[in-house]
Amino acid sequence: MTIRTRFAPSPTGFLHIGGARTALFSWAYARRHGGRFILRIEDTDVARSTPEAVQAIIDGMQWLGLNHDEGPYYQMQRMPRYREVIAQMLAAGTAYHCYMSREELDQLRAEQEARKEKPRYDGRWRPEPGKTLPEPPAGVKPVVRFRNSQTGVVAWDDQVKGRVEIANGELDDFIIARDDGTPTYNFCVVVDDWDMDITHVIRGDDHVNNTPRQINVLQALGATVPQYAHLSMILGDDGQKLSKRHGAVSVMQYDEAGYLPEAVLNYLARLGWSHGDDEIFGMEQFCNWFDLDHITASAAQFNTEKLNWLNAHYLKAADDARLLAEVARRLRAQGVDVDAASVPDLDLKPVIALYKERVGNLNELADAVHPFLLAPRPSAELAAQHLTEPARAALGALRGKLAALDDWQAAALNQAIKDTAKEQGLKMPQVAIPLRVVLLGQPQSPSIDAVLAAMGRARVLARLDRQLA
Structure with a gap:
């Protein structure tokens, strides 16, 4: 069996540090086993998905060096396939049309909440033996709901969390196609994983609640259920959930802040995974070591001080010519014409070698080089x-x-x-x-x-x- 993993971000924002860790683990697992790593863009949220966000995700992946073997695939380009599968499920009776209006659904939820019950669809349009359904109301476009089993449990052996079991009675018949015909997230993911022969789904544990629904649909389609590994969340330095105020906006911000990609990758590899006491290692070594057994189920805590320490280490070890190119890019952004300033009497590589062990990031290195190019006036x-x-x-x-x-x-x-x-x-x-x-x-x-x-x-x-x- 060929191991096939995927990274499937939604292009509603930048590639953040949590997404980058998910991509890294999925990429490394495929590399470890000689498998394939697929990039899939889940862009069905048309209102929030943007081409700029797609490009930002791809830029972040390229900067980190997490090259995909297939893709990027775009869900919006696969709509005919989703409609085909929905039609097959309607014909097989594993899905059905529901004509419940938005007002009826809101009223149902209000009544359930008043009774302190879990809000859920009550199955009023679910076909059952001996059950007579009313005539579809005029002017109401139906949604399509998945006919979820009402008995038994759905279970999987999570590669991080261990055995997970959910009673089917806790799951309602969720919508797989909206009233305008567009398929929903949980349905598209299932068809994509099925069609792309995904063997291992490595993703954040915010998807745990989606997993039983997706497994049930896969089984209804007669598809092979992949192995699941749900990664714990990442906490900020202060122990709170990592957010924008912790700098978790975009991976490319780490480039802008002067970090080397190998330092970020090395740090991400140690966020929730370990190999003994090893702290510093390249990606080839990481791929040789990486497995799912040593991913911790508890939340990982981001440590900026540790990342800075790693970055300083990689700066010291980096090739001077490469660092010079990075510094030149930053100085040009400040309006310093590095090429014009680099006259024969000034070779900047010795300047890089002189300062790279004394700075913590590329921006500090650029600041150190700047006065060698343009003479500053003392205050x-x-x-x-x-x-x-x-x-x-x-x-x-x-x-x-x-x-x-x-x-x-x-x-x-x-x-x-x-x-x-x-x-x-x-x-x-x-x-x-x-x-x-x-x-x-x-x-x-x-x-x-x-x-x-x-x-x-x-x-x-x-x-x-x-x-x-």
Whole structure:
């Protein structure tokens, strides 16, 4: 049997972090077993589904690298198939027309609630042996309801939650097609999973209540029932359900915030799943390890501090050329023409290497690179504090030593600063800090000799000249 999983988001919003974890687990399970991962867009909610949301979902999947093997399939393009199956069910007696009006249904629910009963359809249009149904009322378009069994239980062995059993008496005859003929969510999902030979449905536990209805329809169609694994919800750092105020709006916001996709994936993999004490691993290793047995049934808690720690780890390990491309993209968004600024005297890769172990995300890295490209002007406060007459005299002397250097390497640069400080009767920081203020517009940086080496002779001398003029 070929394992076939699917990720089936509704395009009514962005791909959020919970959806991304569901996609990751479904993708990894298929990869682990040499199976197929299907992307399906459940866009039957026409009023709320938008092309922009579809694109946002696809963009998020691509950014994470969760490539699908089939699809994307769109439910709105499968309407003829749904109508075909509904017609077959009506003919087989597993579905029937219901002419109950909206007003009648509202009245029924009000009466049931007054009696403190669970609101449910009472089966008044359900065909039964010996039961005489009234003539369909004029002007009322019927819905189509599934004829759910009224006895026994529907049960499944959930791969996360264990054995689940629901009495059929708790389920009413739910609508599978509205009065305008459009099929409903629970019906479309069943037909899609059936037609696409889905073997494992991995999804959030907000779908648990849908599962018994879907199983009953699958069985009525004579279809094979897939294995189900319902993932627990994700809580925010504060222990509350993850929401927009926790930053759970769009996966692409993590890109905008400067996270690397491999850090986000590694973090998501550990949200509700574990492999011993392993914290850091790539996706190939994850797919080799991943199983459904080690998914916890309890809620997972999002930990931003842990995600930041992972992101810093992956930044340190990332290729400098790749990080430079990411930084360049961010600087261009700020209006900095990186290509025009990258003249021969400035290779930005050493700058990336200098800072990537000192920052937590790509935005911080871009901020660190920015002053190497465009000379900042020190604030009046910094200038008053650090660019005193003794400091300016020391920088003037240092400028002469730097211009005469044959070897523009950190060791020689460091020696030039030390010699200047000694000759001027100053301590090393009394030269290094004013130099940082002149070159970078800030009093703190990595080792000043490494900064000089990365910035290059021409830029260092030009910035000193401008300040000393």
